[in-house]
Amino acid sequence: MTMVSMRKSIAALAGAGLVLSVLAAPAPAAAQNRDPAYAAARASGQVGEKMDGYLGYVTPAAPALRAVVEDINIKRKAVYAEKAQANKATVEEYALTSGCLLIAHTKPGEKYQAPDGSWQTRGDGPPLRDSRCP
Amino acid sequence: MGIGSLFGHRALLALPLMGALLLIGATTGCISVNAPDKPIVIELNINIKQEVVYRLAQDANATIESNPDIF
Numbered sequence: 001m002t003m004v005s006m007r008k009s010i011a012a013l014a015g016a017g018l019v020l021s022v023l024a025a026p027a028p029a030a031a032q033n034r035d036p037a038y039a040a041a042r043a044s045g046q047v048g049e050k051m052d053g054y055l056g057y058v059t060p061a062a063p064a065l066r067a068v069v070e071d072i073n074i075k076r077k078a079v080y081a082e083k084a085q086a087n088k089a090t091v092e093e094y095a096l097t098s099g100c101l102l103i104a105h106t107k108p109g110e111k112y113q114a115p116d117g118s119w120q121t122r123g124d125g126p127p128l129r130d131s132r133c134p
Numbered sequence: 135m136g137i138g139s140l141f142g143h144r145a146l147l148a149l150p151l152m153g154a155l156l157l158i159g160a161t162t163g164c165i166s167v168n169a170p171d172k173p174i175v176i177e178l179n180i181n182i183k184q185e186v187v188y189r190l191a192q193d194a195n196a197t198i199e200s201n202p203d204i205f
Contacts, residue, residue: 032203052179075204083197089190093182097190101198102205132184134191 037068048111048119049102051130053080053095058111058119100133 034042041047041061047069050056054073061069076098077091084094103112106122114120114128198205 034203072204075201079197079201079204083193087190087193089186090182092179093186094190094194096179096182097187097194098198098205100187101191101195105198105205132182132187134188 035068035072037065038072041065041069042110045109045111045121048113049099049106050113051096051099051103051115052092053097053099053102056113056119096130096132097134100129103127103129104133 033039038047046057046059046061046065047055048058054076055069057066057069077095080095080098081091084091087094104127106112106127108122108124110122111119112122112127115130120128
């Protein structure tokens, strides 16, 4: 390896390092927690987890909350679509599986949709879930 | 009376024709569009097999954990 090519590769490495650090920097920001409006609506039982893997309205929501929830559902669908493709499944299959897990993850007091379509409040015991749920 | 019976006859003759037209209308109406959308969606959900849900569960769990802002 000549001096020049070594310098070039060192420069390339430094460049790659810079790119990596730039890429790594926003990652913690992306892993931030729930929107406060969403967190509050969830805690107060205005919105709940549906069987299909999306958020639903338990009570009629104000436009501001509606906007937040629709935005989350659009983002969920994008994630489901990407992961479904990676796992050779349909978006609906991946979403339903996620719905199973999200209902299982609800905390006491939060709302979820039972297999009959009704809204239920999560108690201390296991939630009512679809028979196909793991 | 003459005119009345003439009208009566014409109406009687027209009845089967109208019936036929109605039938054609009804059948084409049935064939064309009505039912499809909702039943198909429900069918898809029913067609999701338990084994698929089990296969995807681990990956879905990881996805939920890595996207705490939207779940």
